[in-house]
Amino acid sequence: MELILDRLTKQFKNKIAVDRFSYTMTAGVYGLLGANGAGKTTLMRMICTVLNPTAGDILFDGRSIDVLSERYCDILGYLPQDFGYYPDFSARDFMLYMASLKGIKNRAAHRRTDELLHLVGLSDVATQKIRSFSGGMKQRLGIAQAVLNDPKILILDEPTAGLDPKERIRFRNLISDLAKDKIVLLSTHIVSDIECIADQIIMMKKGKLIVSGTTADLTEQAKGLAWNLIVTPNELKQYEASYCISNLRHTSTGVELRIVSEEKPAQNAQPITATIEDLFLYYFADELGQTSRKTSGGIQQ
Amino acid sequence: MNMLLRFECKKLLNRKFTVITIFVLMLCIIALSLLIISENTYYNEDGSRMAGAEAIQANKASQAISEGKLTKQKLQEAFHQYQTVMNNPSNYEGTTNDLKDEVYVTELKPYDNVLSLLRRNYSPTGHYDYYILSSVSDEMINQFYEMRHAKIQELVNMDYSYGNYSQTEKEFILNKDSKIETPFSYDYTDGWSDILQRGFFTVFLLIGLAVCVIIAPIFAYEYQTGADAVVLSTRFGRKRIIYAKILAGFLVSSGIFFLATAFFMIITFAAYGIQGWNASFQILSFTSFYNLTILQVFLRGLLLNYLIVMAVMSITMLLSSVCKTSFSAVIISALWVFVPLFIPSSKSSKAFNYIINLLPAKALDTYTVFSVYDVYSFGTAVISLPIVILLFSTFIILIALPLAHRSFSKHQVA
Numbered sequence: 284m285e286l287i288l289d290r291l292t293k294q295f296k297n298k299i300a301v302d303r304f305s306y307t308m309t310a311g312v313y314g315l316l317g318a319n320g321a322g323k324t325t326l327m328r329m330i331c332t333v334l335n336p337t338a339g340d341i342l343f344d345g346r347s348i349d350v351l352s353e354r355y356c357d358i359l360g361y362l363p364q365d366f367g368y369y370p371d372f373s374a375r376d377f378m379l380y381m382a383s384l385k386g387i388k389n390r391a392a393h394r395r396t397d398e399l400l401h402l403v404g405l406s407d408v409a410t411q412k413i414r415s416f417s418g419g420m421k422q423r424l425g426i427a428q429a430v431l432n433d434p435k436i437l438i439l440d441e442p443t444a445g446l447d448p449k450e451r452i453r454f455r456n457l458i459s460d461l462a463k464d465k466i467v468l469l470s471t472h473i474v475s476d477i478e479c480i481a482d483q484i485i486m487m488k489k490g491k492l493i494v495s496g497t498t499a500d501l502t503e504q505a506k507g508l509a510w511n512l513i514v515t516p517n518e519l520k521q522y523e524a525s526y527c528i529s530n531l532r533h534t535s536t537g538v539e540l541r542i543v544s545e546e547k548p549a550q551n552a553q554p555i556t557a558t559i560e561d562l563f564l565y566y567f568a569d570e571l572g573q574t575s576r577k578t579s580g581g582i583q584q
Numbered sequence: 585m586n587m588l589l590r591f592e593c594k595k596l597l598n599r600k601f602t603v604i605t606i607f608v609l610m611l612c613i614i615a616l617s618l619l620i621i622s623e624n625t626y627y628n629e630d631g632s633r634m635a636g637a638e639a640i641q642a643n644k645a646s647q648a649i650s651e652g653k654l655t656k657q658k659l660q661e662a663f664h665q666y667q668t669v670m671n672n673p674s675n676y677e678g679t680t681n682d683l684k685d686e687v688y689v690t691e692l693k694p695y696d697n698v699l700s701l702l703r704r705n706y707s708p709t710g711h712y713d714y715y716i717l718s719s720v721s722d723e724m725i726n727q728f729y730e731m732r733h734a735k736i737q738e739l740v741n742m743d744y745s746y747g748n749y750s751q752t753e754k755e756f757i758l759n760k761d762s763k764i765e766t767p768f769s770y771d772y773t774d775g776w777s778d779i780l781q782r783g784f785f786t787v788f789l790l791i792g793l794a795v796c797v798i799i800a801p802i803f804a805y806e807y808q809t810g811a812d813a814v815v816l817s818t819r820f821g822r823k824r825i826i827y828a829k830i831l832a833g834f835l836v837s838s839g840i841f842f843l844a845t846a847f848f849m850i851i852t853f854a855a856y857g858i859q860g861w862n863a864s865f866q867i868l869s870f871t872s873f874y875n876l877t878i879l880q881v882f883l884r885g886l887l888l889n890y891l892i893v894m895a896v897m898s899i900t901m902l903l904s905s906v907c908k909t910s911f912s913a914v915i916i917s918a919l920w921v922f923v924p925l926f927i928p929s930s931k932s933s934k935a936f937n938y939i940i941n942l943l944p945a946k947a948l949d950t951y952t953v954f955s956v957y958d959v960y961s962f963g964t965a966v967i968s969l970p971i972v973i974l975l976f977s978t979f980i981i982l983i984a985l986p987l988a989h990r991s992f993s994k995h996q997v998a
Contacts, residue, residue, distance in 0.1 A: 295998065328813070328997055331817040332816070332817055333816045333996065334998055354820045361814060362814075363813035363814060367814060368811060371598045376594070379591070381818070382587075383820075384818040386820055391589070428814065514775070
């Protein structure tokens with residue numbers, strides 16, 4: 284099972300949302316990381332056939348998804364970023380409706396609906412209208428409908444957005460359970476979510492693939508980028524202006540900074556083990572309102 | 585498909601707005617029916633007034649004398665009765681020209697509708713002269729049907745500011761008129777008159793509006809809720825769902841159409857009965873050139889109006905597939921239905937009038953559609969207005985639905 288994205292491009296008027304994106308996925312969980320506006324959602328929409336690419340191809344097992352058409356949709360499960368639902372439908376009716384859209388026969392649809400509602404912990408509220416559900420319940424319903432047809436390709440766009448920590452953990456575990464023998468692509472800007480469940484991490488910036496690899500690969504790449512430094516409160520502003528600071532903590536000896544930088548920010552800065560989050564900040568500091576690694580000029584000691 | 589269809593119907597019918605719309609539609613139909621029924625009046629010999637169902641029964645009994653074929657003998661009988669009554673000075677109130685109430689009610693009222701047909705026939709074309717019968721002769725009464733045909737000849741040969749009839753159009757109309765079965769079949773037709781002239785148009789216009797409101801979300805709701813992304817990524821999300829939606833639209837719209845029509849007919853038939861169904865349509869619309877009974881016009885009107893409502897539904901579906909929200913689809917669709925109501929006929933352009941004729945606000949008026957002389961020429965072929973409405977509505981359905989299908993199936997979630 285192989286999903287190939289071949290120079291996938293999407294242009295909206297003057298803006299290129301996805302720019303010649305090429306990547307190959309086999310069974311496993313792929314975490315798509317990027318700042319807001321990086322093109323993650325656009326990329327996922329193209330994979331899910333709800334948005335036509337301006338250029339490039341998507342191939343499943345060597346065949347274009349345009350040719351596969353309905354057969355491709357048949358092996359696809361999709362949870363969009365803003366999961367749309369019918370407020371007047373009950374969870375059960377919504378699942379049965381989605382099952383009929385996915386071509387699941389009546390009896391199997393009922394059985395699968397019961398199984399999945401149980402799996403996502405919505406059995407007790409199956410007959411309640413979706414409008415009465417909390418954000419977490421709606422997301423769980425979203426994932427349940429996405430896997431109704433036991434898809435080979437599961438696309439989850441920001442599945443943990445808006446969930447509280449407990450719901451997020453529950454959701455991550457749910458995705459891990461459902462991911463067996465599937466290509467699962469999930470996007471988020473919460474790095475810890477991806478670190479926990481993704482086999483491969485893909486970072487995207489301004490529509491382009493900038494880096495990809497396993498958590499270990501990327502951690503290795505991030506080596507030498509993270510520094511620990513204790514400064515006085517007076518020096519803090521200078522460092523904030525010059526470096527990308529991933530964390531700061533006021534202590535009795537001063538302000539302890541975690542700095543992401545290619546160069547040693549100060550003589551007394553100590554190298555520390557970098558994380559995926561550090562690497563994320565390294566690439567996206569400019570887009571997140573932090574001082575870019577490229578503009579860092581160092582501090583006069 | 586069955587489950588998909590069931591859910592699509594449920595999506596349309598489960599909305600609060602749908603329930604309110606159907607409820608308001610039914611209320612309007614009840615109010616309209618009761619208003620029409622209540623406006624029936626009958627004056628007794630003593631001048632006292634009856635109204636509503638009671639008046640309907642009295643009118644029915646009063647007109648029974650003229651039932652059957654409207655032969656020359658029957659026309660003469662009515663005419664002579666009129667002459668006898670009018671020529672007797674003792675029938676008048678004092679020295680006035682007003683007949684005594686009891687004389688009118690007992691002597692003339694039973695012939696009122698037949699006398700009205702005579703007045704229409706002998707009045708100058710384009711006018712209705714109440715006193716014309718004083719200058720009519722027995723010979724003219726014997727020529728009733730010939731003179732009616734001559735009147736229609738006169739109508740088609742007149743000069744009109746918006747353009748005259750071509751020779752083929754004249755021949756078409758006159759040929760059709762000459763085929764009208766004579767003598768006319770006469771019966772009590774007040775109920776059918778109220779149904780066709782007053783209720784029909786309003787009821788179907790309301791049904792059209794209700795269909796606009798109920799069908800407008802059929803595609804737009806997917807965009808509004810954001811469910812389009814999920815739906816379009818599924819196996820049947822770009823084909824079968826659209827067929828299910830279209831079928832659901834037809835089923836729901838048809839259901840509303842027949843439910844509301846049945847509601848209106850049950851109330852009106854309960855008050856008037858079905859008497860008069862076999863009468864010639866010319867009893868209601870004297871110069872109509874269609875050889876049809878009232879029931880035939882009613883059934884044809886029902887079929888035409890069903891097609892028009894389905895065309896309204898199809899346009900609404902197309903708008904729903906194109907517009908971002910169901911609100912904008914409702915507004916545009918309702919404008920298409922209602923605006924022509926307020927457009928007056930052109931005094932200079934026949935083509936303009938002929939186009940306006942085909943829009944719902946005009947085409948739903950069955951009585952007028954089967955009364956006017958608007959015929960459409962395509963080369964040497966001449967087609968009557970009801971047929972053109974039928975073809976046009978079918979054409980709209982056949983164009984709008986594939987376009988709606990195309991629009992939704994090509995929809996991009998951006």
